[in-house]
Amino acid sequence: MGAAAQVLLVALLLGAIRPAAAAPVKAADYQAFWLWSGVRPQPLLAQARTLYVLQGQIDGPRRPGDPPARMTAQNPAVPRLSNELELWVVYRAHTLDWGEDVHALLLAQLQRWQRAGNRVGGVQVDFDARTRHLEHYAVFLEDLRRRLPDRYRLSITGLLDWAGNADPAALNRLAGVVDEVVMQTYQGRRSIPGYRHYLPALARLRLPFRIGLIQDGDWQASAELENSPWFRGYVVFLQNPDGSRQHAPTGRQP
Numbered sequence: 001m002g003a004a005a006q007v008l009l010v011a012l013l014l015g016a017i018r019p020a021a022a023a024p025v026k027a028a029d030y031q032a033f034w035l036w037s038g039v040r041p042q043p044l045l046a047q048a049r050t051l052y053v054l055q056g057q058i059d060g061p062r063r064p065g066d067p068p069a070r071m072t073a074q075n076p077a078v079p080r081l082s083n084e085l086e087l088w089v090v091y092r093a094h095t096l097d098w099g100e101d102v103h104a105l106l107l108a109q110l111q112r113w114q115r116a117g118n119r120v121g122g123v124q125v126d127f128d129a130r131t132r133h134l135e136h137y138a139v140f141l142e143d144l145r146r147r148l149p150d151r152y153r154l155s156i157t158g159l160l161d162w163a164g165n166a167d168p169a170a171l172n173r174l175a176g177v178v179d180e181v182v183m184q185t186y187q188g189r190r191s192i193p194g195y196r197h198y199l200p201a202l203a204r205l206r207l208p209f210r211i212g213l214i215q216d217g218d219w220q221a222s223a224e225l226e227n228s229p230w231f232r233g234y235v236v237f238l239q240n241p242d243g244s245r246q247h248a249p250t251g252r253q254p
Helices: 005-019 042-046 100-115 131-147 159-165 168-175 195-204
Strands: 032-035 050-059 068-075 086-093 119-126 152-157 178-183 209-214 230-239
Touching: 032 042, 050 100, 050 119, 068 100, 086 100, 100 119, 100 131, 119 131, 131 152, 131 159, 131 168, 152 159, 159 178, 159 195
Parallel strands: 032 050, 032 230, 050 086, 086 119, 119 152, 152 178, 178 209, 209 230
Antiparallel strands: 050 068
16 A cells, blocks of 8 residues: 555544534533523423423622521422423522521422422532532532432532542542532533543543533533443533523533
């Protein structure tokens, strides 16, 4: 075989094994979604099998003398959803200093969704825990886990940086507390540039995880990631198609 032919053969082989190029995230290709405050329901929700609905936001005190934390309802209506749909009730937290009133309100809201006839899978906490503070976050989650009735599972969102830079002991401690972590590949309303650099580390996680995508953002699938025995699929953060105002999604990286 001549040199030119060899070069052509190598090029063809490399092309055959090159991963598919990144493409916009088409929410209609998925079945698990976040539905945040200010985001209008889309027809594709009819195909949903799992829905993460923002129920409340937990903030710290604004003034001296205020309670350590307060909860603001985000979606006060409690509709009855399809029995085929698994519902996760989501709380966006800006503080972990929850008082007894916050815990009591959370449990009351879970019971309201349950009494309405919904199949409530559990609670998701959306908190931007910095990588070096994961040990403190684990302590908070252990306490929350003890407070939840056994029939509810516990989910959290996670930052890409956790997989590559967190203390393995801290991550292992989370594995013994949460039922899943949804790793966010977006920041604000866009996919994080260079997110693929984190995927090999994500594939080495030893706790159940999903990958969080942003509707219309970029995503390039990873066979290594999807072949992990701990991989549980994708969750897509829905956005208003016309770009109208909504509460910004999370995904801030440290």
